[in-house]
Amino acid sequence: MTGGLRGLVPAGQHRALGRYLVAVVVYAVSEGVAFGVLVPLLIDLIDGRTGRAGWWLVPLTAAAAVGWVAHYYLGSRALRLSTAWRRDLYTRIGEQLVRLPLGWFDGPRAGEVPQLVVGDAARVAGSVFLAQALLGALLTPVTIAVFLLAYDWRLGLAALVAAPVVVAALVLGGRLSARTEAAQHAATAQAGGRLVEFACAQPTLRATGNTAAGRAALDEALTAQHRAARREVVGSLPGEYLGELGLQLAFTALLLSGLALATDDALRPARMIALVVLGISLLRPLDAVVGLTGDLRGCQASARRIDDLLTVPPLPEPTAAPASTAARAEGAAARATGASLAEDQATGAHGGPPGEAGIELVDVRFAYPGGPEVLGGLTLSIPAGRTTALVGTSGAGKTTVTKLIARFHDVDAGAVRVGGVDVRDLPSAELLGRVALVFQDVYLFDATVEDNIRFGNPDATPDQVRDAARRARVDTIVDRLPDGWASPVGEGGRLLSGGERQRVAIARALCKDAPIVLLDEATASLDTENEAAVYAALAELAADRTVLIIAHRLDTIVRADQIAVLDGGRVLECGPHADLLARDGRYAAFWRERERARGWRLRHDDAPTGQPAPEPAG
Ligand SMILES: Nc1ncnc2c1ncn2[C@@H]1O[C@H](COP(=O)(O)OP(=O)(O)OP(=O)(O)O)[C@@H](O)[C@H]1O
16 A cells, blocks of 8 residues: 555554555465476476475475465455445545535535545555555566576576566556547547437427437537547557567567577576576566556545545634633624624524624635635625625625625635624534525435425424425425425425425525525526515515525515625625615616616516516526
8 A cells, every 4th residue: 555545544454454465465475486386396397207396296285375375364354444444435535524614515626526435435445456466466476586586597687687678668558558548538528428418408409499409519529439449449559569569579588598598508498498487477467567556546546536635624613612602702802803893783583692693794805715806805794683685796706705604614804703703713513503504506305395394403393394384385385296295306306496496495494493594596587476485485584584695686685674785895885775776876776777677578578567577697
């Protein structure tokens, strides 16, 4: 085991793995010894000394017996070690996933998790078998080399000189083949991707009557894959021949050396034949060594990827023993960079003492890793028990604000405070216990509606779950489902519409009964019934809670207690709808624009008067 692989060996498995590797060495060496002992045995047999040949059977049998015992031990251990290692990796990856900063999951590496779990963990655990194959392919020839040198140093030396030449030819050949193989793999992946895309796009393609256009891209990818496969067959031949040529040349050189020695009477023919055969069995496994070294590199790359995941640091948790919110608020105030706005906040009806549900962002600066600054000195006070709507152009940083409040990431400068306490001073479980998140991409488990709602609060009684469902108008969805409350919603909730999924998520938040709700309003068009139900559910959710809503619909915006307009990473304007309109600034312009769009859409769609048409994304 090397490098990153060694670092991933389960804590309690080092000794067991050490014993396993010792057995691998014993097995490989015993094989080499058996080959080595065969030489004098063969020579005696060829020379007709059968009695003496019989004696060689003793060490041969001993080597074979040791090899057999070691092999039996390896057979029983390898699978056990590999399974334990894989289980340990799954556990560690699982434990790490719950420690990772929530922000990691919308970063670029989150998509690698399936590959890490399915491919990389299996490959790392499989290195137990690889170690056996690789050490065997290395140590058996080394043992043979010792015997060969002892029997005839000249042939031994010839084999040892030939070995690196063979390895060089095999490596070079491997590289030549790898180039065409890589092109073929890329083309195969591309064709696979196109096929999946073609399958997923069927509804769109058929709806637009454009199946042929979708098929054309697939055909093109399949043709490219076919061409790459043909090129691989032809292109990999030189590489393969080069490796094989290296081996054949080495065998020939060894044979010629033996013949030269035999011609000079420096070596008897029988001995020469036996030693050349021994030399060939020394060189032959080098082919496997080169292949297995490539596999080892693959295992190490997998180990590095897993290690990278396991070493992502969690966001620092407060070290001090949980103090009262008031005491921590004092501490937080000490490092405040701006005046505390929490003092004036209204009382939160849920979740504890007054003001615990108020939120402040003070001079917050934030950039995603490696990205430009998204928030540049944003200050916003979100009073407890009220609804604040965030509006702004796409990419203004509205979602980022909600994620900083839930501490998906830590701010680069400034502070985010919940209940007057810096979120960095709150244990993450406590913070997330106070916050309910209802994002647009609601994830529903492939379970019943009831189970999905209970997920918000596993201790909720059936009555509490049904009550949350009723208040979020989920009961009307359930009435339509074939098995009512027992109906599964499909993976990710695919059996429900976007609006229905959001209603289930709102019910989940109601069930959790957290004092703070961070909500990203669905941008998708909702039918009239769904829209009314979502509004009613939102009204239930907003009652007595601190709600920060990324608002896309005019009706939602206008109903908010205050509206914060984000632009350029700052809050440009903040206040109730009427005040902002009276100010005639950015919000007023935004509002007029939206009104115009709505008016245009109403006329354009010829929708009945007074019935709002779906809004464009906020
Ligand atoms: N996980 C991420 N990693 C890197 N950059 C990100 C990430 N999430 C968002 N961004 C970038 O940060 C900026 C603000 O994104 P954010 O999602 O907060 O905007 P938004 O106002 O909510 O936009 P929208 O209304 O389109 O959802 C954008 O430029 C976006 O590309």
